[in-house]
Amino acid sequence: MTVSPKDAVLELDAVTVRFGGLIAVDGISLTVEPGARWAVIGPNGAGKTTLFTTVAGERYPTSGRVRMFGRDVTRTPSHRRARRGLGRTYQVTNVFPRLTVVENVAVAAAAAAPGRLRFWWPGRPDGHADETLEQCGLASRRDHLAGELSHGEQRQLELAIALAARPRLLLLDEPAAGLSAAERVLIRDLVRALPEGMSVLLIEHDIDLALDLVDQVLCMDNGEPIATGTPAEIRANEHVQAVYLRTDGDGEAEH
Amino acid sequence: MTAIALPRAVSPGRIKIGLLVLALLAGWALPYVAGPFAVATATLALIYGLFALSINLLAGYGGLLSLGHAGIFGVAAYGVGYIASRTEGGYGAQLFWGMAAGLAVSLIFGVMAMRTRRVYFLMVTLAQGMIVYGLAQSLEPVTGAENGLTGVYRPAFVLEDWQFYYLSLAVLAICAGLIQVVVRSPFGLALRGLADSDTRLAMTGYSVVGHRLLGFVLSGFFASIAGILYAYNNEYVSPSVAEFNTSAQAILMIILGGVGTLSGPVIGAFVIVFVQNVLSLQIERWPTVMGLIFILMVLFARNGFVGGVTRLWNRYVRRREEP
Amino acid sequence: MSGEYLLTQVLNGVSLGALLFFLAGGLTLIFGLMRIVNLAHGGFYLAGGYIGFATVTATGNFWLAFLAAGASIALLGLFTERALLRRLRGQELPEVLLTVGVATVLGDLALAVWGGDPKSVDPPAAIGGTLQLGELPYPTFRIFVVALAVVVGLGLFYLERRTRLGAIVRAGVDDRETIQALGIDINRVFTGVFIVGSLLAGVAGVIGSSFLGLLPGGDVEILLLSLVVVIIGGLGSLPGAALGSLIVGLVQAFGTSELPQLATFIIFAPMALILILRPSGLMGRPI
Ligand SMILES: Nc1ncnc2c1ncn2[C@@H]1O[C@H](COP(=O)(O)OP(=O)(O)OP(=O)(O)O)[C@@H](O)[C@H]1O
Numbered sequence: 026m027t028v029s030p031k032d033a034v035l036e037l038d039a040v041t042v043r044f045g046g047l048i049a050v051d052g053i054s055l056t057v058e059p060g061a062r063w064a065v066i067g068p069n070g071a072g073k074t075t076l077f078t079t080v081a082g083e084r085y086p087t088s089g090r091v092r093m094f095g096r097d098v099t100r101t102p103s104h105r106r107a108r109r110g111l112g113r114t115y116q117v118t119n120v121f122p123r124l125t126v127v128e129n130v131a132v133a134a135a136a137a138a139p140g141r142l143r144f145w146w147p148g149r150p151d152g153h154a155d156e157t158l159e160q161c162g163l164a165s166r167r168d169h170l171a172g173e174l175s176h177g178e179q180r181q182l183e184l185a186i187a188l189a190a191r192p193r194l195l196l197l198d199e200p201a202a203g204l205s206a207a208e209r210v211l212i213r214d215l216v217r218a219l220p221e222g223m224s225v226l227l228i229e230h231d232i233d234l235a236l237d238l239v240d241q242v243l244c245m246d247n248g249e250p251i252a253t254g255t256p257a258e259i260r261a262n263e264h265v266q267a268v269y270l271r272t273d274g275d276g277e278a279e280h
Numbered sequence: 281m282t283a284i285a286l287p288r289a290v291s292p293g294r295i296k297i298g299l300l301v302l303a304l305l306a307g308w309a310l311p312y313v314a315g316p317f318a319v320a321t322a323t324l325a326l327i328y329g330l331f332a333l334s335i336n337l338l339a340g341y342g343g344l345l346s347l348g349h350a351g352i353f354g355v356a357a358y359g360v361g362y363i364a365s366r367t368e369g370g371y372g373a374q375l376f377w378g379m380a381a382g383l384a385v386s387l388i389f390g391v392m393a394m395r396t397r398r399v400y401f402l403m404v405t406l407a408q409g410m411i412v413y414g415l416a417q418s419l420e421p422v423t424g425a426e427n428g429l430t431g432v433y434r435p436a437f438v439l440e441d442w443q444f445y446y447l448s449l450a451v452l453a454i455c456a457g458l459i460q461v462v463v464r465s466p467f468g469l470a471l472r473g474l475a476d477s478d479t480r481l482a483m484t485g486y487s488v489v490g491h492r493l494l495g496f497v498l499s500g501f502f503a504s505i506a507g508i509l510y511a512y513n514n515e516y517v518s519p520s521v522a523e524f525n526t527s528a529q530a531i532l533m534i535i536l537g538g539v540g541t542l543s544g545p546v547i548g549a550f551v552i553v554f555v556q557n558v559l560s561l562q563i564e565r566w567p568t569v570m571g572l573i574f575i576l577m578v579l580f581a582r583n584g585f586v587g588g589v590t591r592l593w594n595r596y597v598r599r600r601e602e603p
Numbered sequence: 604m605s606g607e608y609l610l611t612q613v614l615n616g617v618s619l620g621a622l623l624f625f626l627a628g629g630l631t632l633i634f635g636l637m638r639i640v641n642l643a644h645g646g647f648y649l650a651g652g653y654i655g656f657a658t659v660t661a662t663g664n665f666w667l668a669f670l671a672a673g674a675s676i677a678l679l680g681l682f683t684e685r686a687l688l689r690r691l692r693g694q695e696l697p698e699v700l701l702t703v704g705v706a707t708v709l710g711d712l713a714l715a716v717w718g719g720d721p722k723s724v725d726p727p728a729a730i731g732g733t734l735q736l737g738e739l740p741y742p743t744f745r746i747f748v749v750a751l752a753v754v755v756g757l758g759l760f761y762l763e764r765r766t767r768l769g770a771i772v773r774a775g776v777d778d779r780e781t782i783q784a785l786g787i788d789i790n791r792v793f794t795g796v797f798i799v800g801s802l803l804a805g806v807a808g809v810i811g812s813s814f815l816g817l818l819p820g821g822d823v824e825i826l827l828l829s830l831v832v833v834i835i836g837g838l839g840s841l842p843g844a845a846l847g848s849l850i851v852g853l854v855q856a857f858g859t860s861e862l863p864q865l866a867t868f869i870i871f872a873p874m875a876l877i878l879i880l881r882p883s884g885l886m887g888r889p890i
């Protein structure tokens with residue numbers, strides 16, 4: 026199968042995920058074009074993270090299909106998807122706490138380098154890693170253990186690890202979760218500065234922040250898609266408003 | 281020396297290299313200054329040190345503690361013993377089959393264990409080791425059961441104890457060097473990442489199962505070398521090589537010396553082997569003593585010797601640098 | 604293969620399975636709640652057996668042996684949990700390593716006290732002798748053990764599924780924080796469960812003493828079989844422990860009689876198969 030540049034980066038076709046009796050994701054279909062920026066919004070428990078997990082291949086859908094970079098990857102393990110150009114960050118910080126900051130990023134950069142299994146370093150070990158650290162504002166923390174960083178810095182590192190592999194499709198699960206207003210600005214600028222060709226899916230509870238960063242929005246509730254459209258359309262959508270009124274604002278309570 | 285103490289930096293490189301040179305010098309000098317008992321004991325410590333290093337490669341870096349590596353160690357020793365005592369095979373064949381048996385078992389055990397982790401991994405590897413022990417005891421035609429295998433002889437160039445000592449020292453030094461290369465390579469970094477978060481590692485593009493398996497087989501490779509050395513050193517192989525206590529003792533060496541360090545397991549091996557050989561002349565209850573040390577170390581000193589010294593060193597350096 | 608031979612082996616397998624269930628049930632319960640694999644379980648078994656042996660030797664009373672072994676191993680469990688494991692709560696690896704230390708000490712002390720010669724206990728007259736199963740005479744004691752295992756198994760199952768304690772234990776399996784949030788003193792539950800598991804191991808030792816005999820190294824052997832049981836059945840699942848015990852008991856019985864030299868090896872096959880196809884065991888939750 027050849028991949029032409031016009032092909033969508035990601036196509037979801039009626040993806041459904043069940044946990045026993047609970048339907049966490051219910052028939053989501055979505056097409057993401059190269060370079061598109063999508064927000065995925067919805068109240069707590071809407072199934073946003075589960076949807077990401079399915080796109081990432083950490084869990085296979087109960088039914089429905091996932092195509093990525095022009096191939097069917099419905100049952101392809103996550104490391105293969107990652108190698109083809111998928112990156113993701115986690116809602117609950119998931120870094121390597123006992124590696125140094127630069128090692129955290131270097132391990133991701135090394136994965137992207139050709140020839141995965143190496144017993145020696147190609148050239149300087151962390152050239153690209155340092156670039157990524159610079160970009161994410163972590164250069165000064167380079168040699169600290171990741172586990173010793175502040176929460177905000179760990180969120181930056183979370184992003185840096187995902188970026189180090191230079192993904193074509195990036196899934197950001199509440200990158201600003203639990204951050205102060207100042208730190209949120211930092212993350213916002215980081216996301217805004219992502220390379221243009223990179224497709225991004227962003228989960229974010231702060232609607233204003235989210236809609237500010239994207240050109241397309243998917244709104245979910247109870248696993249179902251209740252609306253898709255541009256930020257303006259979504260703001261105007263009554264159904265979306267109803268969902269958000271029902272859950273009383275932006276559902277920030279969780280963290 | 282640079283002014284900034286890296287938080288993870290153990291001791292600056294020059295001191296490390298100095299210590300290494302000192303250790304090698306001491307190793308080289310030992311047969312000149314010590315008696316035959318000390319040389320024989322040190323040989324055993326070198327072999328067990330290599331065995332402990334093999335377990336540590338997986339446990340200290342990959343976060344996977346195998347309780348059954350004595351099975352791999354034992355299978356390699358039996359491989360040598362079987363060819364030497366039951367067939368006409370020369371040294372080439374003995375080495376080949378010892379290694380092949382060790383690697384084959386590592387691969388089989390690795391495939392079985394690679395989808396498990398943490399406590400499950402521990403249980404599975406423990407069972408694997410015990411099964412080898414059970415086979416060693418019962419499979420008379422191959423292992424000689426309780427009688428073991430005699431008829432293993434050292435090659436002519438290492439007949440004397442001091443010669444075998446130098447051989448063991450050289451093998452340990454080479455293997456330790458190789459392990460260091462592995463640990464510092466991209467593969468080693470991924471292995472350490474695996475210990476911290478396998479979901480994140482997979483999402484970064486690494487096959488978690490593949491890395492676990494490769495780590496297991498590499499670790500089995502070094503355990504096999506140790507087992508082969510053991511067979512020649514002892515010139516006799518019996519079920520006790522594959523005993524659970526062999527694994528437990530190696531783990532104690534690692535904990536005593538320092539988990540996830542290169543020198544720790546070897547230091548631990550020297551302490552344990554010397555204490556055991558000196559003490560066992562005085563007291564019969566060595567396993568009890570070992571078990572008690574085990575409990576005390578786990579409860580009170582889990583960083584081990586190297587970890588403790590490193591900490592003190594870092595504290596000292598930091599204090600000196602603070603104005 | 605005659606029908607009689609088959610029946611004998613099946614009975615041998617089922618009764619060995621019954622013995623294993625006493626150990627595996629305890630292992631699984633302890634793991635289910637505390638996430639600890641108690642590798643001293645084999646040592647508890649062997650110590651229980653020797654204490655039972657000593658009791659029978661001194662008093663001639665087999666039932667007293669059950670009591671003495673059960674009580675002293677329960678105490679040993681209490682000590683292990685309170686004095687040692689509690690200091691390491693929640694640190695998975697150190698906890699297991701600690702039990703390795705305890706196992707080493709127990710095995711060696713048993714050797715020191717009772718020596719290397721095999722010991723065994725004859726069951727009392729009431730359950731000694733044989734029972735006529737159709738044409739086939741079969742030791743009554745083994746049938747008694749199977750019955751006892753069924754009773755204990757049902758008891759544990761009832762405890763787990765129908766009582767408040769069981770609800771706590773099950774909640775603990777899913778989520779430790781939940782129980783703490785309910786204001787329950789989780790430490791007491793831990794201790795309780797650990798004691799129950801230890802007691803069962805001690806009682807199993809007495810059963811084993813007249814079943815398999817007592818021998819240094821018997822602790823390791825029984826631990827291996829119990830580990831295989833929980834690996835096959837799924838750690839943390841009581842029905843899994845029952846099913847696993849039955850499978851391992853049967854495989855072991857037929858293995859020992861057909862291919863004695865490979866007996867230890869034969870249980871390797873089902874374990875390997877399970878691990879590759881279903882690493883969490885037949886009835887365990889995904890790991
Ligand atoms: N592994 C799981 N097993 C069972 N149920 C799960 C699992 N993961 C998620 N769920 C359930 O699926 C539903 C969707 O969860 P999900 O985490 O995807 O929501 P979300 O939209 O990301 O919410 P939030 O905004 O709080 O992060 C929830 O009801 C959750 O309880």
Ligand SMILES: [Mg+2]
Nearest residue numbers: 073074075116
């Ligand atoms: Mg979520």
